[in-house]
Amino acid sequence: MSRSTVTIDLAALRHNVARVREVVAPAAVWAVVKADGYGHGMTDVARAAAEAGAGGLCVATVGEALVLREELPESRVLVLGPSRDEEVARAREARVELTVVADGLLPEGVPLHVKLDTGMGRWGVSELVGPTRDVVGLMTHFASSEADEELTRAQLGRFLEATAPYPGIMRHAANSAAALSLPEARLDAVRCGIALLGIDPFGVDATRHGLRPVLRWESAIARVLELGPGESTGYGRRFVAREPTRIGIVPVGYADGLSRDLTGTEVLVAGVPTQVVGTISMDAAAVLLPHEVDVGAPVVLVGDGVTLEHHAAVAGTIAYELACGIRATSARAVRIVTG
Numbered sequence: 001m002s003r004s005t006v007t008i009d010l011a012a013l014r015h016n017v018a019r020v021r022e023v024v025a026p027a028a029v030w031a032v033v034k035a036d037g038y039g040h041g042m043t044d045v046a047r048a049a050a051e052a053g054a055g056g057l058c059v060a061t062v063g064e065a066l067v068l069r070e071e072l073p074e075s076r077v078l079v080l081g082p083s084r085d086e087e088v089a090r091a092r093e094a095r096v097e098l099t100v101v102a103d104g105l106l107p108e109g110v111p112l113h114v115k116l117d118t119g120m121g122r123w124g125v126s127e128l129v130g131p132t133r134d135v136v137g138l139m140t141h142f143a144s145s146e147a148d149e150e151l152t153r154a155q156l157g158r159f160l161e162a163t164a165p166y167p168g169i170m171r172h173a174a175n176s177a178a179a180l181s182l183p184e185a186r187l188d189a190v191r192c193g194i195a196l197l198g199i200d201p202f203g204v205d206a207t208r209h210g211l212r213p214v215l216r217w218e219s220a221i222a223r224v225l226e227l228g229p230g231e232s233t234g235y236g237r238r239f240v241a242r243e244p245t246r247i248g249i250v251p252v253g254y255a256d257g258l259s260r261d262l263t264g265t266e267v268l269v270a271g272v273p274t275q276v277v278g279t280i281s282m283d284a285a286a287v288l289l290p291h292e293v294d295v296g297a298p299v300v301l302v303g304d305g306v307t308l309e310h311h312a313a314v315a316g317t318i319a320y321e322l323a324c325g326i327r328a329t330s331a332r333a334v335r336i337v338t339g
């Protein structure tokens with residue numbers, strides 16, 4: 001029996017793609033579905049994004065691209081990360097596009113996007129040299145588009161200057177944060193991951209951008225406990241009751257993706273906000289019980305206004321990391337709602 005259920009709302013995803021397309025038009029929207037679609041399921045997310053008019057799909061590795069190609073024979077698929085020499089032939093056969101992430105000889109016979117490093121300091125060539133005929137795209141990546149507009153503008157300026165001599169080639173630079181906040185960065189296409197999942201790249205609230213959360217995560221109270229004064233729950237006695245306290249045990253823990261740093265965050269128990277208390281264990285967590293609830297009472301870990309953005313702020317991380325951590329396990333059922 002599954003101890004929690006993740007629901008992926010593909011209608012919300014299609015809405016988000018349409019919304020971002022509307023915001024960035026006439027630029028195209030390329031959907032970034034690496035890391036199993038940020039834990040939302042790569043092929044489901046990719047198919048829904050393609051249906052909603054995404055111009056292409058981006059992944060991190062050739063392995064991911066080959067899986068997508070099987071599922072979506074018609075879509076353009078771009079590998080954002082490095083590819084090994086022995087992967088180039090397979091990419092060519094599968095009509096997958098590759099990114100040039102370092103100075104050196106370019107592979108031949110496969111469509112290429114050359115990434116210029118304008119300040120990310122990770123992947124990318126340091127100078128654009130005359131593109132070969134395989135080059136179909138010129139791109140860069142922003143280091144701090146959710147927090148530092150000045151840096152983003154400087155990176156964009158460097159990119160525009162370096163690419164100006166090659167007007168016929170598609171240019172793309174913006175991730176979700178830049179796509180939403182910096183119109184001049186939209187160019188020919190934007191590469192969005194997090195926004196399409198209905199998560200605010202700025203970590204605040206996606207609804208202010210007209211986006212709807214795609215992921216919902218639910219469980220139920222598995223046990224109700226009465227702690228007397230001085231009694232505790234969980235490892236390390238991190239929560240000790242001062243007065244008689246009712247707590248509920250939720251059968252979900254960090255192995256399911258409920259990060260150990262989420263102590264103190266809020267979830268809904270029978271619709272009422274309540275706190276996660278004590279140390280989150282591998283497969284269980286404790287919550288304060290707001291009122292009389294019984295075993296079986298519904299718990300919403302993500303959904304109905306409980307957001308990954310808020311959880312991330314409590315955990316001192318970003319919603320991306322939490323989303324990637326909510327993985328399919330035997331303990332968890334995934335329900336795909338196509339809408």
Ligand SMILES: *Cc1c(COP(=O)(O)O)cnc(C)c1O
Nearest residue numbers: 032080141175176191192193194
């Ligand atoms: C992951 C990634 C993106 C998508 O970023 P979001 O913030 O999720 O929109 C875009 N471009 C590159 C190069 C990436 O690696």
